[in-house]
Structure formats: structure tokens, C-alpha cells
Amino acid sequence: MMFHATALSLVVTVVVAVAAVGCCCVSWHRSGYTRSSGILEFLRFTIVGVVLLILNQPEILRTERPVERPTLLVLHDTSGSMQTREAGDPRTSAVQSVTRAEAAGRMIRQDFWEPLAAEFDVIVDPFSSPMAEPEQATDLAAALQQASARHPHLRGIVLISDGDWNTGAAPATAAGELRLRGIPVFAVGMGSEERLPDIELTGLNAPTFGVAGKTVRFPFRIHSWLPQERELTVSLTGTAGTPVEKRVRVPGMGTLQETLEWRPDQTGEFQLRLEVPVDEAEISSANNSLSFPFSVRNEALQVLLVESYPRWEYRYLRNALERDPGVAVDCLLFHPDLETVGGGRNYLDQFPDEQQLFEYDVVFLGDVGVDSQQLTRENCAHLRQLVRSQAGGLVFLPGFRGRQSTLLTTELEELYPVIPDPASPGGIGTAQSARYALTESGRRSLLTRLEPEDGQNERVWRELPGFQWYAATLRARLGSEVLVTHSSDATRFGRVPLIVTKTYGTGKVLFMGSDGAWRWRKGVEDLYHYRFWGQVVRWMAYQRNMSRGESMRLFYSPDRPQSGRMLTLNANVLSPSGEPLHQGTVLVRIVTPSGQTNSLRLTRVADDSWGLFSGTFIPREGGIHHVTTTCAETGASLETDISIDGPERERVGQPSRLDVLQEVATISRGRMLGPEEAETLLRDLSRLPEQGHLIHRIRLWSHPAWAGLIVSLLATFWIGRKLAGLA
Numbered sequence: 001m002m003f004h005a006t007a008l009s010l011v012v013t014v015v016v017a018v019a020a021v022g023c024c025c026v027s028w029h030r031s032g033y034t035r036s037s038g039i040l041e042f043l044r045f046t047i048v049g050v051v052l053l054i055l056n057q058p059e060i061l062r063t064e065r066p067v068e069r070p071t072l073l074v075l076h077d078t079s080g081s082m083q084t085r086e087a088g089d090p091r092t093s094a095v096q097s098v099t100r101a102e103a104a105g106r107m108i109r110q111d112f113w114e115p116l117a118a119e120f121d122v123i124v125d126p127f128s129s130p131m132a133e134p135e136q137a138t139d140l141a142a143a144l145q146q147a148s149a150r151h152p153h154l155r156g157i158v159l160i161s162d163g164d165w166n167t168g169a170a171p172a173t174a175a176g177e178l179r180l181r182g183i184p185v186f187a188v189g190m191g192s193e194e195r196l197p198d199i200e201l202t203g204l205n206a207p208t209f210g211v212a213g214k215t216v217r218f219p220f221r222i223h224s225w226l227p228q229e230r231e232l233t234v235s236l237t238g239t240a241g242t243p244v245e246k247r248v249r250v251p252g253m254g255t256l257q258e259t260l261e262w263r264p265d266q267t268g269e270f271q272l273r274l275e276v277p278v279d280e281a282e283i284s285s286a287n288n289s290l291s292f293p294f295s296v297r298n299e300a301l302q303v304l305l306v307e308s309y310p311r312w313e314y315r316y317l318r319n320a321l322e323r324d325p326g327v328a329v330d331c332l333l334f335h336p337d338l339e340t341v342g343g344g345r346n347y348l349d350q351f352p353d354e355q356q357l358f359e360y361d362v363v364f365l366g367d368v369g370v371d372s373q374q375l376t377r378e379n380c381a382h383l384r385q386l387v388r389s390q391a392g393g394l395v396f397l398p399g400f401r402g403r404q405s406t407l408l409t410t411e412l413e414e415l416y417p418v419i420p421d422p423a424s425p426g427g428i429g430t431a432q433s434a435r436y437a438l439t440e441s442g443r444r445s446l447l448t449r450l451e452p453e454d455g456q457n458e459r460v461w462r463e464l465p466g467f468q469w470y471a472a473t474l475r476a477r478l479g480s481e482v483l484v485t486h487s488s489d490a491t492r493f494g495r496v497p498l499i500v501t502k503t504y505g506t507g508k509v510l511f512m513g514s515d516g517a518w519r520w521r522k523g524v525e526d527l528y529h530y531r532f533w534g535q536v537v538r539w540m541a542y543q544r545n546m547s548r549g550e551s552m553r554l555f556y557s558p559d560r561p562q563s564g565r566m567l568t569l570n571a572n573v574l575s576p577s578g579e580p581l582h583q584g585t586v587l588v589r590i591v592t593p594s595g596q597t598n599s600l601r602l603t604r605v606a607d608d609s610w611g612l613f614s615g616t617f618i619p620r621e622g623g624i625h626h627v628t629t630t631c632a633e634t635g636a637s638l639e640t641d642i643s644i645d646g647p648e649r650e651r652v653g654q655p656s657r658l659d660v661l662q663e664v665a666t667i668s669r670g671r672m673l674g675p676e677e678a679e680t681l682l683r684d685l686s687r688l689p690e691q692g693h694l695i696h697r698i699r700l701w702s703h704p705a706w707a708g709l710i711v712s713l714l715a716t717f718w719i720g721r722k723l724a725g726l727a
Contacts, residue, residue: 005056013052020048036724043720047713054706060698070155072120072685073147076108077101077161077190079128079138080650084162085284086191100190100656103675104160107188115682120155129167132594132621137649139168140660144185148178156184156688158681159664162191163657166649171660175667184670184688186681191656196283198225198653199232199250201276201290207542208559208643209295211326212267214538217446218260220274220290224250226281236260238272238291246452259452264296286652293624293643299326301541302359304352307366308334308374308403310342314366316518317397320530322346327537330360334374351375354382355578358390361541367399369406380410387415388505389605389612390572391555393540396511398471402426417480417502417511421491424472428489433466433516435487436498442483447501447510447535450528460528467516476500506555506570506612508540547627547640551576554629554638562645563619571602571613571638573631580611585632588615593623602629622646 005013024041031037082101106112113122125147129137140161148154157178165171178185200223210216224230229252236244239262250256260274275289282288303321307314310333321329332351333342341349352360363383368374386392394415398404402425408416438461442448451457461484475493476482480502485495498513520529543555551574561567569588573581586602602613619625622644629638658672665672673681700706 002061003056003058009056013055016048016052020045036720040717040720040724040726043713043717047710047717050706050710050713054701056701058700060700062698068153069121070119071151071153072113072116072122072156072158073151073154074108074113074122074124074158075127075143075147075160076104076124077128077138078126078135079164080135080652081138081162081164081654082190083286084191084652084654085286086196100162104188104190107158107160107675107678112678113682116685119686123151131167133646135650136622136646137167138165140165140171140664141169141174144171144174144178144664148181148183154181154183156186156670156685157668158186158188158685159661160188160190161661163187163189163660164650164654165657165660171664172667175664178668183668185664185668186670186684187661187665187672188675188681189656189658189661189672190675191658193655193658195225195655196653197227197281198284198287199223199230199276199279199282200225200287200653201234201274202287206272206292206294206560208293208546209297210262210264211299211538212264212296214299214326214534215261215263217449217452218262218274219446220258220260222248222250222256222258222276224252224254224256226252226279228252230279232276232279234258234260234274234276236262236272236274238270239264240266240268240270257454259449261452267296267298270294270296284653292645293641299545301327301361301537301545303327303329303537304348304357304360304363305329305331305366306334306351306364306368306375307331307397308336308368308401309399311367311399311515312518313397313399313515316521316529317364317533320526320533321537323526323530324534324537327534334368336371336373351379354385357382358386358392360386360392361544362393362395362537364395364397365404365407366397367401367403369403370410371403371406374403375407377410380407380412384411384415387507387509391506391544391553391570393508393510393537393544395536395540396509397515398427398511398513399515400427400429400469415502415504415509416477417500417509418471418473418476418497418513421472421474427469427471429469431468433468434470434489435466436461436464437485437487437495439482439485441481442499445481445483445501447532447539448483448499449535450531464528465516465519465522467514467519469515470496470498471513473497473513477502479503506543506557510536510540547638549636549638551578551634551636552629552631552638554627554640556642560645561619561642563622565618567617567619567642567644569600569602569615569617569627571629573611573613573634573636576634581631581633582611584613584634586613587630587632588617589628589630590617591626591628592619592621593625594621619644 024045028037028041083099085099086103108124110124116122127143128134129139130142131137147157175185202221202223206218207216230250232248232250234246234248244260244262246260248256248258271291272294273289273291278285278288305318318329318331321327330346330348332348335341370377383394387394396404405420405425438448438458449457450460470486473496474491476497480500482497482500484499485497489496500511502509517529547554553572555570557568571586573584573586575581588600588602590598600615600617602615605612605614625642625644627640627642662672671684
């Protein structure tokens with residue numbers, strides 16, 4: 001038996017015991033030293049003694065020698081980052097590159113741990129992450145926590161990893177739990193903390209589909225960790241023809257951002273591959289290529305061009321769009337000074353009604369406004385619905401008559417990407433030509449990409465023929481993106497915005513603040529003028545034409561979905577009569593690459609949305625997801641494939657994070673070693689203290705038997721007093 005007494009409890013015990021002895025003796029003396037009184041006073045002192053004994057917390061300890069052998073667990077990392085190639089063993093003279101996993105191969109063999117077999121049960125387990133694709137992430141904390149839970153007699157852990165944890169809780173948390181249990185972690189760090197010579201191809205932002213006969217641009221980035229500049233040939237294969245190649249110069253220890261162009265000639269599904277050659281100085285070739293699916297289809301975009309006067313901007317824009325084989329153009333030309341509208345091939349007699357308007361992918365609004373001979377407020381409400389619910393595009397092309405200012409009194413005010421200057425509704429004209437200036441967003445945008453190379457593209461914008469009129473605007477609205485500004489004129493908010501884009505609902509809006517784009521034909525004919533407006537039309541109609549049936553359209557956002565990130569699915573559903581479906585059951589069935597089936601019900605967005613149903617889904621794995629959309633009321637069905645990019649948590653070629661392993665080892669009272677210190681590791685493990693005896697504590701001071709003993713003694717004392725005739 002042992003006690004957990006304190007100084008205070010001992011003092012109280014002595015004082016109370018002495019006082020109790022004194023009281024008992026005085027009481028016995030007063031009774032004339034009778035036998036019955038002596039027995040009662042002894043019983044009284046016994047009760048006080050038991051209480052004082054409990055005050056000092058007595059415990060009974062029993063020790064047992066453990067029967068089971070202690071366990072030594074060897075955890076080795078099998079995630080993707082372990083495929084990073086490193087320099088060979090520094091003790092050898094041969095300069096060979098091996099992966100981190102290969103370097104750890106010796107330590108995960110069972111025969112390596114034979115010297116410890118007499119002391120431990122050695123278990124070698126791999127770990128990565130609990131994700132659907134485990135090798136795509138590293139969860140160090142989960143591996144350590146599960147290890148202590150699975151092995152009750154765990155004596156120590158050997159952790160072989162590069163420390164690149166990217167999911168789950170912080171490893172330090174699990175290390176703290178192991179420290180409380182007396183389980184040290186011996187971390188073996190694989191790889192180097194310095195970036196080795198390498199070239200990495202990344203940042204591919206490819207569209208999901210293209211149009212036969214139209215140029216498609218694939219922006220990409222190349223990171224170089226080589227000391228010298230390299231001239232490389234970037235190639236695009238899988239095009240069912242000659243590979244597309246481009247020669248680029250990558251700066252030493254720098255980054256290059258470029259664009260590769262491909263003009264597909266035939267429709268179909270392609271598995272494209274973008275790659276750069278492996279340099280002889282590279283340590284790894286695993287990150288020199290990127291593969292992605294791509295669809296090529298025929299195109300028939302519907303465009304509506306609305307204008308009041310046949311100004312030069314309207315004439316050249318109409319000609320450019322009509323000459324595009326993938327675009328069908330309808331025009332509505334108001335003549336405010338005449339009683340009739342413009343007539344001719346592909347000209348409309350009046351503005352389309354709601355159902356007809358929603359057949360158009362993009363609408364251009366020139367110098368038109370709300371007037372008895374032009375647009376009505378109902379027309380403006382339908383245009384808003386086209387953008388908001390139908391993923392359509394709307395282009396504002398103001399003119400010097402300032403008629404678009406009246407649109408700001410309608411529902412189109414929400415869509416307008418800029419705040420006009422009310423003092424100059426007719427814009428500002430100058431005798432001297434002004435120039436365009438790209439913003440930082442404009443340098444990155446594909447809309448303003450008139451030439452594939454960054455430097456050449458900026459030079460083209462600087463040298464484009466200028467303009468002598470521009471719309472007077474104060475600034476861009478919140479949520480808008482300014483691509484091009486005036487090169488010199490500014491307001492108190494900054495440079496005057498000329499080309500501004502905005503996302504509204506499911507669609508897109510563009511504001512073109514000058515009417516001088518037709519001048520871009522000077523010296524180059526249709527090259528830049530045609531290219532710019534062709535890019536605008538396809539950018540606006542991109543989502544709308546992702547997947548389309550007779551009475552149903554499915555589109556999603558973002559364009560390049562990634563696993564683990566929210567994907568928004570939108571569906572426009574029509575009734576058999578062609579009207580928008582106001583109420584209905586729209587279900588989406590998603591089959592993942594692993595065969596798992598997920599069901600999602602799309603809900604109506606709003607009462608005034610034109611047959612728009614929407615829902616969200618978070619994909620958990622990368623690859624091709626087969627999506628089937630059905631409507632119970634109409635019986636319509638639409639099937640499509642959505643390519644989900646896998647997670648990029650694990651990237652081959654990244655430096656090791658040995659500081660993470662050092663932290664785990666320090667917190668758990670283990671040790672951090674390198675793979676070359678294998679003998680030291682075995683020696684340290686053999687010197688681990690033997691597993692202590694199991695100690696069982698019986699806390700008498702809180703045991704129910706003691707409470708029963710005190711109650712029994714008090715009852716006996718009370719009965720004895722009654723028998724002795726005492727009150």
C-alpha cells in the first residue's frame with residue numbers, strides 16, 4: 001500500500017488524531033472507566049482513524065510483467081512525391097539518379113530488420129492517404145494515429161518519408177499523442193531540401209472542346225531549375241496528324257508562359273499530350289508532359305446584331321461575322337429617321353420574342369436604346385434572361401449618339417459592366433487618334449490575344465490603329481474585369497476603361513468603349529479585327545454549347561473542373577411545346593471512372609428564370625465522368641462526358657520537407673536520421689528501454705467498500721450507545 005499525502009494532509013492527520021485521542025480519554029475517564037464506555041470510545045477513534053486514512057489517499061499497487069512482445073512499426077511513404085528522382089548515394093562514386101522510393105527500398109525489406117527480430121515484432125506497412133486515389137496525397141497524421149490504434153503494444157515507429165504532407169491534420173498533433181503514450185518516432189528523411197535540376201511543364205489551361213477549322217489556343221507554363229537558358233521544342237501530339245510544335249526559349253532558373261495553337265481539321269474525341277523534351281541535365285522526366293481529353297465538333301453559333309445606324313463599326317463587324325463559317329448572323333437595323341427597319345439578307349423585321357431570342361448565343365447591342373422605334377423594356381428583360389438563365393452573351397457597343405444611356409433605366413442596368421459619365425452621354429471625340437493600353441488582366445486574357453507570344457501581342461496592341469471617339473465612363477463596376485484602357489485619358493478613378501468583361505448569372509457580358517476596331521484592318525486586312533471578334537463570340541458561347549439536345553441544354557462551371565472542388569451543373573429544360581419548364585424533376589446521374597454512381601437533383605433557380613435548373617457536386621476523383629441528365633415530366637434525356645482534373649497535391653520534383661519530419665521526431669522524443677545512417681538507426685532502436693511492467697492501481701480512498709466500512713462503523717457506534725443507555 002502507498003499513500004499520496006501532502007504536507008497539509010499530514011498536519012491535519014496528526015492534529016486530528018491527537019485531538020481524537022484526547023477526547024476519547026476524557027470521555028472514558030468521565031464514565032468511570034467502564035468496559036462498555038471503553039469499547040465505544042475505541043470505536044469512535046477507529047472511525048476517526050479511517051477518515052484520516054482516506055484523507056491521505058491510500059492505494060494498492062499490483063505489477064504484472066507483459067506477456068506480449070513489443071511491436072516496432074515501419075511506415076514507408078508510397079505517395080506520388082516519392083517518385084521524385086534524386087542524386088544517388090553520396091558514398092558511391094557512380095552518379096546515378098534514383099527515386100526516393102527506390103532509395104528507401106533497402107529499409108522496407110524484412111531482412112533489414114533481422115537484427116531486431118529477437119526484441120520486437122517488426123511490421124512494415126505502407127501509407128499515403130485515405131483518398132479515392134491514395135497516391136495523390138500524403139496524410140502523415142492519419143498514418144501515425146492509425147498506427148497507435150492498430151498496435152496496442154507499439155514500442156516505437158520508424159517513419160520513412162519525404163515529409164510532403166498535404167492533407168489531413170498537422171503531423172505535430174499526432175506526434176504529441178504518441179509522446180503521451182511513450183512511443184518515439186524515428187524519422188528517416190528521403191530526398192533533398194534543395195530543388196534539383198529539372199524542367200517542369202505546368203499551368204495548362206486548355207478548353208474542353210474546339211471547333212473544326214478554327215484555331216484553338218493552349219496556354220501553358222514551363223518552370224526551369226536549370227542554371228542556363230534552354231531552347232526547347234514544345235509539341236502537341238494525339239492530333240490524328242502531324243504533331244504541332246513550337247520552339248521556345250526558357251530562361252535559366254525562371255518561368256516561361258506561352259501559348260500553343262492548333263487548327264483541327266476533323267471532328268471527334270482526342271486524347272492530346274503536351275510535352276517538352278527531357279534535358280540531359282534533368283534529374284526527373286516525370287513532369288515533362290501533360291495529357292488531357294479534347295473534343296472537336298462542328299459549330300453553328302447564332303448571333304444577333306442590333307444597331308440603329310449603319311456606322312463603319314457595324315458594317316465591318318457584320319461582314320466579319322458573316323464570313324465566319326461557324327457563325328450564323330441575323331441583323332436588326334433600326335432607322336430612327338425612317339418608318340421602316342433595314343432590310344436584306346438575314347435582316348429581321350422586328351426584335352425577336354422571348355422564345356426566339358433564346359435561340360441566339362450572342363447578342364450585340366450597338367448605339368440603340370429604349371424608344372418607341374427601337375427596344376422596349378420587355379425586350380431588355382428578355383435580354384437579361386438570356387444572359388442570366390441561358391448562359392448567353394451580350395456585347396455593348398455604344399456610339400456617339402448616346403442611345404445606350406436609356407438602357408440604364410431598364411433591367412439591363414445590372415449587366416452594364418461600367419459606370420458611364422452622365423455629363424457626356426454622347427462620349428468624347430478627339431482630333432488626334434488615341435491608343436489602346438493592355439492591363440495586367442488583358443495580358444493574360446485569351447480575348448485580347450492577337451498574337452501567340454506575350455511580347456509580340458503587347459507590341460501589336462501598342463501599334464494598332466487608334467480611335468477618335470470613345471464612350472465616357474467613370475470606372476468599371478465591381479465584379480468586372482478591365483482588359484484594355486485608354487493609353488492616356490483618365491478620370492479620378494484611373495485610366496478610362498475601353499474593353500471590360502463581366503459574368504452575370506450563367507452568361508457573360510462585354511463592353512467595347514470605342515468604335516475604332518474596324519480600323520484594325522489597316523495594312524493587315526481582317527487579321528486582327530476578325531480574330532478579336534471571333535474570340536469574343538466563341539468565348540461567350542462556350543459554356544452554352546457544352547452539351548445540347550433538342551429540349552435540354554447542360555453546361556457547367558468552372559470550365560476545367562478539379563476533384564475536391566465544387567462543380568456547378570446548370571440545365572435549361574423546355575417543355576414539349578417549346579416553353580420553359582417552370583416546375584419539374586430534373587435528375588443528374590454521374591458515373592465516376594471507378595464505377596461509383598452519384599445522383600443529384602437540380603432545383604429551379606428562381607421563378608423568373610427561363611427553365612433554369614441548377615445544382616452542385618463535388619467530384620472526389622479525377623478522370624472522365626459520364627453524366628446523364630433526365631427530366632421526368634418531358635422524358636428528355638441528355639448524355640455527356642465531363643473531364644475532371646485530378647488533384648495536384650502530389651507533385652513530382654518538389655523539394656523534401658525534412659523540417660516536418662524533424663518536428664515529429666522531436667515532439668515524440670525520437671530522432672531524425674538520413675537513409676545513410678541505417679546502422680545508427682538499428683543501434684538506437686536496440687537500445688530502447690524495455691517495456692515496463694503493467695501497474696494496476698486500486699484506489700482505496702475512492703473505493704465503494706471504504707464508504708460501506710465507514711457507514712457500518714457509524715451504525716455500530718450508534719447501536720452501541722443505545723445499548724449502553726447513552727443518548
